[in-house]
Amino acid sequence: MRLTPGERACPVMVSTYFGVKPRSNITSASGFEQVHAALGLLGGDDAGAFSVRVILWQGNLQQRLVLRLGSVMRCSLPIGILSFQGDFAAHARTLERAGLTPCFVRRINDLETISGLILPGGESTTMLRFLQVEPWFTALRNFAASGRPLLGTCAGAILLARTVTHPAQVSLGLLDITIRRNGYGRQIDSFTATSLLLPLGTTPFELVFIRAPIIDSVGPGVEILAEYGGHPVWVRQDRVFAATFHPEMTDDVRLHRFVFGLAQTVPEPKQNGASV
Amino acid sequence: MNDTQQLMRLKTGLAEMLKGGVIMDVVNVDQARIAEEAGAVAVMALERVPADIRRDGGVARMSNPRLIRQIMEAVSIPVMAKVRIGHTAEAQVLEALGVDFIDESEVLTPADPYHHIDKLAFRVPFVCGATNLGEALRRIGEGAAMIRSKGEAGTGNIIEAVRHLREIRREIRLLTTLAADELMAEAKRLQAPYELVRDVAQNGKLPVPLFAAGGVATPADAALCMQLGAETVFVGSGIFKSDDPMRFARAIVKAVTFYQDPAKVLEACEDIEDGQPMRGLAVESLPAEQILAARGW
Numbered sequence: 001m002r003l004t005p006g007e008r009a010c011p012v013m014v015s016t017y018f019g020v021k022p023r024s025n026i027t028s029a030s031g032f033e034q035v036h037a038a039l040g041l042l043g044g045d046d047a048g049a050f051s052v053r054v055i056l057w058q059g060n061l062q063q064r065l066v067l068r069l070g071s072v073m074r075c076s077l078p079i080g081i082l083s084f085q086g087d088f089a090a091h092a093r094t095l096e097r098a099g100l101t102p103c104f105v106r107r108i109n110d111l112e113t114i115s116g117l118i119l120p121g122g123e124s125t126t127m128l129r130f131l132q133v134e135p136w137f138t139a140l141r142n143f144a145a146s147g148r149p150l151l152g153t154c155a156g157a158i159l160l161a162r163t164v165t166h167p168a169q170v171s172l173g174l175l176d177i178t179i180r181r182n183g184y185g186r187q188i189d190s191f192t193a194t195s196l197l198l199p200l201g202t203t204p205f206e207l208v209f210i211r212a213p214i215i216d217s218v219g220p221g222v223e224i225l226a227e228y229g230g231h232p233v234w235v236r237q238d239r240v241f242a243a244t245f246h247p248e249m250t251d252d253v254r255l256h257r258f259v260f261g262l263a264q265t266v267p268e269p270k271q272n273g274a275s276v
Numbered sequence: 277m278n279d280t281q282q283l284m285r286l287k288t289g290l291a292e293m294l295k296g297g298v299i300m301d302v303v304n305v306d307q308a309r310i311a312e313e314a315g316a317v318a319v320m321a322l323e324r325v326p327a328d329i330r331r332d333g334g335v336a337r338m339s340n341p342r343l344i345r346q347i348m349e350a351v352s353i354p355v356m357a358k359v360r361i362g363h364t365a366e367a368q369v370l371e372a373l374g375v376d377f378i379d380e381s382e383v384l385t386p387a388d389p390y391h392h393i394d395k396l397a398f399r400v401p402f403v404c405g406a407t408n409l410g411e412a413l414r415r416i417g418e419g420a421a422m423i424r425s426k427g428e429a430g431t432g433n434i435i436e437a438v439r440h441l442r443e444i445r446r447e448i449r450l451l452t453t454l455a456a457d458e459l460m461a462e463a464k465r466l467q468a469p470y471e472l473v474r475d476v477a478q479n480g481k482l483p484v485p486l487f488a489a490g491g492v493a494t495p496a497d498a499a500l501c502m503q504l505g506a507e508t509v510f511v512g513s514g515i516f517k518s519d520d521p522m523r524f525a526r527a528i529v530k531a532v533t534f535y536q537d538p539a540k541v542l543e544a545c546e547d548i549e550d551g552q553p554m555r556g557l558a559v560e561s562l563p564a565e566q567i568l569a570a571r572g573w
Contacts, residue, residue, distance in 0.1 A: 123297065125352065
């Protein structure tokens with residue numbers, strides 16, 4: 001086994017954490033814990049690279065190595081942003097600041113060459129018009145099933161939800177939440193707040209709510225990552241994340257890093273790919 | 277970040293959410309529903325579209341709040357409404373009503389011959405028209421959260437919107453080539469706030485989103501505006517003065533999203549089938565007092 005630290009090693013580790021068919025010669029448990037610990041490190045500050053220890057097996061060979069993730073990110077597939085309409089450019093700027101590579105997704109084929117996807121803020125009704133004229137619902141459900149992470153902010157959270165109210169509209173159902181559109185009211189009720197988002201460390205995060213929805217209830221499989229004002233504002237179910245605020249409207253890259261920082265080297269490893 | 281900056285971020289934040297979309301003029305609840313169904317990102321609620329204001333003459337004022345409220349209740353997308361240039365009291369009425377964006381618009385008859393509204397004094401965001409960079413920066417200095425080209429509303433003629441977009445973008449590009457010690461003189465020439473001139477010189481773009489308005493009548497018109505640097509397109513008379521509003525609305529929405537993809541813009545044009553766009557007006561044929569873009573300064 002030729003093991004050179006960095007680029008070639010990472011897909012194995014990441015796919016392990018994100019549950020993409022852990023390859024038989026990798027122990028998923030160790031990968032999960034190790035990478036999860038690294039995520040904790042991410043929260044402390046947003047300095048570029050950090051290291052993570054992984055243990056790899058091939059046959060009865062065991063290899064321990066320390067990867068420097070900063071170097072891994074540069075060689076990997078981009079994060080897509082669904083760009084029919086909305087603040088996709090703001091998400092692209094945030095991804096770039098986070099050291100990740102954005103790309104704009106407007107065609108179903110674009111989903112094949114990205115390692116994660118953002119459904120941005122904007123008008124969910126407008127985005128739905130585009131999603132409904134081609135088989136996007138199937139494509140996005142397949143995308144989620146492939147284990148690559150999804151992040152919806154505001155309108156994107158509405159699209160991901162299982163149930164949408166006020167008024168009711170169709171949605172992808174990838175996240176077991178009930179979400180109420182324009183939950184806080186109209187634009188004059190838009191507001192900013194500062195709050196601790198525990199998974200992101202001890203520095204408070206600025207929450208920008210613009211005609212934001214409210215998550216009224218979450219299913220049993222949904223983890224609430226942050227609450228504000230008595231409502232969940234950041235949730236996840238496996239690799240599907242949703243925020244009702246707009247991290248992309250701030251200079252803070254921690255949330256994007258948390259969701260995508262380690263994911264950028266997924267997609268699914270090729271079956272015949274050399275194991276590291 | 278202080279309170280003023282926080283508020284400004286909320287205002288420009290909504291403008292960001294409207295990017296890559298189409299904002300449609302509507303005069304009643306039925307039209308508002310058609311616009312939402314077609315994929316508009318927002319509607320502009322008003323009593324008459326610009327083409328009718330132009331035809332009718334007289335004084336054009338803020339619309340009846342009752343009509344605006346009905347439209348707000350009928351759709352879930354943001355609702356905008358227009359006030360006359362400098363008419364602070366009309367703007368206060370619309371803010372109290374809860375509209376999502378106010379357009380201080382040259383399409384209505386100006387109320388103040390000297391001054392625009394002090395938009396920093398409001399919690400609701402404003403959009404203002406501009407014909408060049410200096411005008412855009414003066415409006416931003418007053419607190420506008422979005423700039424649109426003035427174009428020549430109600431003509432179905434794109435030439436003035438193109439003129440204004442090209443002028444604004446050309447002046448921005450020129451600014452980025454200047455040395456730091458040349459910017460004050462340029463601010464003086466532009467008659468624009470120095471801090472904003474410096475900001476544009478550094479960033480190569482306006483500090484707020486730039487949208488297109490005035491004369492958009494076809495999907496190709498909308499795609500042209502986007503190619504010239506607009507980030508969203510207002511369509512005033514172009515949809516409901518066409519002979520097939522739903523088809524035109526959907527087609528223009530598609531053309532804006534895929535403005536870089538001629539095959540998709542072609543699809544949008546073909547989606548209209550036999551529909552005819554609004555009848556246009558040659559801007560040169562308009563008497564000077566009917567040139568709306570000359571209103572404001």
